[in-house]
Amino acid sequence: MAGEEVKVLSSWFSMFGLRVLIALKHKGVEYAYKEEDLQNKSQLLLQSNPIHQKIPVLIHNGKPVCESLIIVQYIDETWTSSEKPSILPKDPYDRAIARFWADYIDKKFYDAGSKILWSAVTEEREQAKKDFVEVLETLDGAFRSVSKGGMYFGGNDIGFVDVALASFLCHFKCYEAFGEFKIWESSECPCLSKWAENVLEHSSVKEALAIADPEKLVEAFQLYKKNLDAGSKLEP
Amino acid sequence: MAGEEVKVLSSWFSMFGLRVLIALKHKGVEYAYKEEDLQNKSQLLLQSNPIHQKIPVLIHNGKPVCESLIIVQYIDETWTSSEKPSILPKDPYDRAIARFWADYIDKKFYDAGSKILWSAVTEEREQAKKDFVEVLETLDGAFRSVSKGGMYFGGNDIGFVDVALASFLCHFKCYEAFGEFKIWESSECPCLSKWAENVLEHSSVKEALAIADPEKLVEAFQLYKKNLDAGSKLEP
The missing domain is CATH 1.20.1050.10 (Glutathione S-transferase Yfyf (Class Pi); Chain A, domain 2)
Structure with missing residues (x-):
């Protein structure tokens, strides 16, 4: 999908954040990665995940998705063209x-x-x-x-x-x-x-x-x- | 789907079990309900959910599905004909x-x-x-x-x-x-x-x-x- 913006707010040591990166790599989706300082969270993180105020957050064309397994399912359901591998099985x-x-x-x-x-x-x-x-x-x-x-x-x-x-x-x-x-x-x-x-x-x-x-x-x-x-x- | 068997193992006071019943009713799926005594769980429950040994379990044609929100998604993805309402949105x-x-x-x-x-x-x-x-x-x-x-x-x-x-x-x-x-x-x-x-x-x-x-x-x-x-x- 041309012209789209995909951003990941995460920390390099977060296993939950790394899940999101694996899923994006697997789908061949280009993304901008923003390392968060968890002692001093960015306004973008606090605004994007006001409920839990936690990483990871995926921001796709300005819309935030939170919670790693929910993000992975979102990635799977969003980038679905036939050349992309499915993450969840079909059955x-x-x-x-x-x-x-x-x-x-x-x-x-x-x-x-x-x-x-x-x-x-x-x-x-x-x-x-x-x-x-x-x-x-x-x-x-x-x-x-x-x-x-x-x-x-x-x-x-x-x-x-x-x-x-x-x-x-x-x-x-x-x-x-x-x-x-x-x-x-x-x-x-x-x-x-x-x-x-x-x-x-x-x-x-x-x-x-x-x-x-x-x-x-x-x-x-x-x-x-x-x-x-x-x-x-x-x-x- | 004719000839299929749908069974729910649950307890009447379980909010997690009640979710499964709401989803089945909403899809118009007939099911057999088996009330579990949690002080004395049935062999069927223990065999169907050996990992958590908890209700609810949905058994569909002999195959068990566990964890209420996972069951609800399974119900949504299994009974999909056009006259059935979707539980999760499309987008x-x-x-x-x-x-x-x-x-x-x-x-x-x-x-x-x-x-x-x-x-x-x-x-x-x-x-x-x-x-x-x-x-x-x-x-x-x-x-x-x-x-x-x-x-x-x-x-x-x-x-x-x-x-x-x-x-x-x-x-x-x-x-x-x-x-x-x-x-x-x-x-x-x-x-x-x-x-x-x-x-x-x-x-x-x-x-x-x-x-x-x-x-x-x-x-x-x-x-x-x-x-x-x-x-x-x-x-x-």
């Missing part, structure tokens, strides 16, 4: 299954991961590591049925669940550093670990995640944690 | 806006309402009442733009946000009884209070909510609260 049942697992990632995976990063209580962090491994193993089981024999959750190409989960892979080094464990060695996830290798080599994912170097994320999160301890506020 | 941006508000209801409205019902701490309950009123007033503001001058969030007929929110109206007497306040007198919601009147008169909503008599809900919740205090478990 209603497959769509429901994809939405179920994306929702599961938001509810379970994000929570467990965040507690590994931010919990100040050892027992709570250890419990979060167990929960995290359990979630990974559940996703490993899901992969077998959802992927239908393909390399990705979406089958032969990435789909909604891949977009929802791949952005978290940048943070695996953080989970390992803060949780003092090795994720793949601590879990039984033969399918998911192979998926992680494959999806990180997928061109849309690789290009989108280029801004979120895992080593730099560890440094940044360590710095943020220090700031947090000193009383400032973070929203990853 | 991608309008769809994103409808999804945003449905998600807001799940994240904010449900939480505040639950805290009014179940909080044992007075300060927490008072804060929940304030949050609840704030959420209502936010939805009142949303109604003005989303409804585009119609009687419902969906415009001239009920849509995704109406389905997501209407099922909570049965519980308003519970919120009032447990919170010891009058919802509409405590809030500035001229649009939303009018919407509530209208939507409760809509035939799909009226038929679906017939199983959830507000007075009986108050009695049931009071009984559950006693049981809760005595150590049993409830998942509304």
